[in-house]
Amino acid sequence: MIELKTPTEVQRMHVTGRFVADVLTEVGRLADVGVNLMDLEHHVRGMIRQRGAESCYWDYSPSFGKGPFRNVICLSVNDAVLHGLPHDYVLQDGDVLTADIAVSVDGWSADSARTVIVGTPAQEDQRLVRATEEALEAAISASRAGNKLGDISAAIWEVARSYGYPVNTEFGGHGIGRTMHEEPHVPNRGKAGRGIELRPGMTLALEPWFARTTDQIAFDPDGWTIRSADGSRTAHSEHTVAITEDEALVLTRREEPVVAEGTSTRGKSTEDS
Template identity: 55%
Template sequence: MIELKTPKEIEAMKPAGRFVGGILRDLKDFTKVGTNLLEIDEFVHKRIVDRKGATSCYVDYAPDFGTGPFAHYICTSVNDAVLHGVPYDYNLKDGDLISLDLAINVDGWVADSAISFCVGTQHPDDLRLIKCTEEALEAGIAAAQPGNRLGDVSCAVGDVAREYGYPINLEFGGHGVGRIMHGDPHVPNDGRAHHGYKLRPGLVIAIEPWFLKTTDEIYQDPKDGWTLKSEDGSRGAHSEHTIAITENGPEILTVRD
C-alpha cells in the first residue's frame, strides 16, 4: 500500500536523511587504496552506535531476494558487483570501482542512499558510468513533480541510460520509503511517460539508477547468497537518494553537504 506522509512526518524523516547522507560523504573520504571492506562496515557500525535513536536497516534483514539475514551494516559492491554487496575481507585495490548503499532508521524513520566512486586511479570508462547514474538520478528527481506520473520518473532515468548507451535492468529499482526500508511503490529504472501512479505531495521514494557497462543480466553470488554481479564481468555503478514530493516539488532528504 502506498502511504503519503504529512509535512510534519517529512520533517521528522530529515534527521535520518542527513545522517545517511553524512555517513556516505565521510566514507568517500575514508575509503582509499588498501581500505578493507570490513573496515567500511565497522565505520558505519560505530556511527550507528554513537547516534541515539539510530538502528541498522540491514542487520538481520531477510527478504525473499536474499539468502538468510544480511548481517552487515552497509552494502559494499566492488567492480562487477553492483547491488547488495556483502562486506568481506578484501583490501581495495588501485582502480577499483566501489558502490556503497546505506539505509538507516533514526527515531522510527528510514533513509536510503547510495554512491559510487573510483578508488585511486580513475578510469575514464568508470567515470562515465558513474556520471550516467548520477545524471539519471538528477533527471528522475527533476521529473518527480506533483501531478506527474511515476512513469515520468522512470522514463527520465531510462532516457539518460539510453543516451549513454547502457542497457537497463528492471528487476531491481527504487521504492517507497518511510517506517520501513522497502515499501510501495516500486520505481523501475525505465518506463512510459505519463503512465502509472499519480505523484502527490507526501510521497517519499528512493530513486536509484544502477547500470552495468555491457549487459543487463545479473546473477546472485553463491558464495554469500546476496551480492548481485554482472553476468559478463563488466563493471556497475549505482546512485540513490531518498526524496519527498512536496507542494513545491521534490526535496532530497539524503543530502550529503
Template identity: 60%
Template sequence: MVELKTRAEIASIREAGRFVASVLTSVREQARIGMTLLDLDAIAHQMIDDAGARSVYLGYHPSFGAIPYPGVLCTSVNDAALHGLPSPYVLADGDLLSIDFAAEVNGWVADSAVSFQVGTPSAEATRLIRTTEKALAAGIAAARPGNHMGDISAAIGAVGRGAKLGINADFGGHGVGRTMHEEPHVPNLGSPGRGLHLRPGLVIAIEPWFMAGTDEYVFDPDGWTIRSADGSLTAHAEHTIAITEDGPVILTLP
C-alpha cells in the same frame, strides 16, 4: 498500499536522511587502497552506535538472501551492482566502489547510495558514474505533482539508454518511511504518463543502477550480491526524496 506523509513526518525523514548522508560522506572520505570492505562497515557501524540510530540492513533476511544480511553497508565492487556483502576484500587501485546505506533515526528511515573510485580513476568508470548520477538527477526532476511514476522511470531510462548502458528494472527504487521498503516500486525503465499518479507527501528512494555492458545480472551464491552477467563495471546512485507542492525535495543531503 501507498502512504502519503505529512510535513512533520517528512521533516523527521529528513533528519534520518542527514544522518545517512553523513555516514556515506565519512565512509567515502576514509576509503582508500589497502582497506577492506569490513573496515568500511565498521566505520559505519560505529557511527550508528554513536548516534543512537538503528541499522535496517543488519539481520535483514528477505526470501532471496541465503543468510541474514551480515553488515550495515552494502559494499559492491566493480562488476557487483547491488547488495555486495562487507567482506575481507582488500580495495585495490582503481576499484569502482558503490556503497548503499539506510538507517532508522527516531522511527523513520532514509536510504541513499553513492559510487566512486578508489585511487586512480579510469575514463570508463568516471563516465559510468557520472551518467548514473545524471540519471538520478533526471529522475528526481521528474518527481513532481501531476506527473506519473512512468515519468520518473522514463527519465532515468533515457539517460542510461542514451549512453548505451545496460539497465534492468527488476530492482529499483521504492517507497520509504517507517520501513526501508514500502510501496510503490520505482522502476528504472518506463513510459511517460503511465503508472502511479504522483502526489505531495509521497516519499520515495530513486536509485538508478547501470551496467557498462549487458542488461542481464547474476546472483552470487550468497543470494545477495548482484553482478553484471558479462562482468562489466556497474554503478549505483540513490537519494530519498519527498514530493511536495513545490516539487521534489532531496532528504538525503548533508
C-alpha cells in the same frame, strides 16, 4: 498501500537523511587503496551506534539472500552493484566501490547510495558513474506532484540510452518511510505518463544503477551480492526524496567538503569533482 507523509513526518525523515548523507560522505573520504571493506563496515557500525540509529539492513531477510543480512552497509566492488556483502577484501587502485546504506532514526527511514572510484580512475568508469548521477538528478526533476510514476522511470531510461547503457528492471527504486521498503516499486525503465500519480507526501528512494554492457544480473554464492552477468563494471546512485507541492525535496543530499587544489580526494565520484 502508499502512505502519504505529513510535513512533520517528512522533516523527521530529513533528520535521518542528513545522517545517511554524513555516513556516505565519510565512507567516500575513507575509501582508499589498501583499505579493507570490513574496516569500512565496522566504522559505519560505530557511527550508527553513536548516533543512536538503527540499521535497516541488520537481520533483513527478503525472498532472495542466504539467511538474514548481518551487516549495516552494502559494499559492492567493480562488477558487483547491489547488496554487496562486506567481506575481507582490500581495495585496489582503480576499484569502483558502491556504498549503499539505509538506517532508521526515531522510527523513520532514509536510504542512499553512491559510487566512488578508488585511486586512479579510468575514464570509462568515470563515465559510468556520471551516467547514474545524471539519471538520478533527472529522476529527481521528474518527481513532481501531478506527474506519473512512469515519468521518473522514463527520465532514468532516457539518460541511460543517451550513454548507451542497458537497463535492468528487476531491481529499482521503492517507497520508503516507516520501513526501508514500501510501495510503490520504481523501475529504472518505463514510459512517461504511465503509472500512479505522484502526490505530495509520497516519499521515494530513487536508485538508477547501470552495468556497462548488460542488463542481466547474477548472484554470488553468498546469496546477496548482485553482479553484472557478463562481468562488466557497474555504478549506482540513490537518494531518498519527498514529493511536495513544488520540486522534490532531497532528504539525503550530501554536502561534500571543498578539497584544496593538489590534495588527495581519495574515493571520488563525479559529484565530488
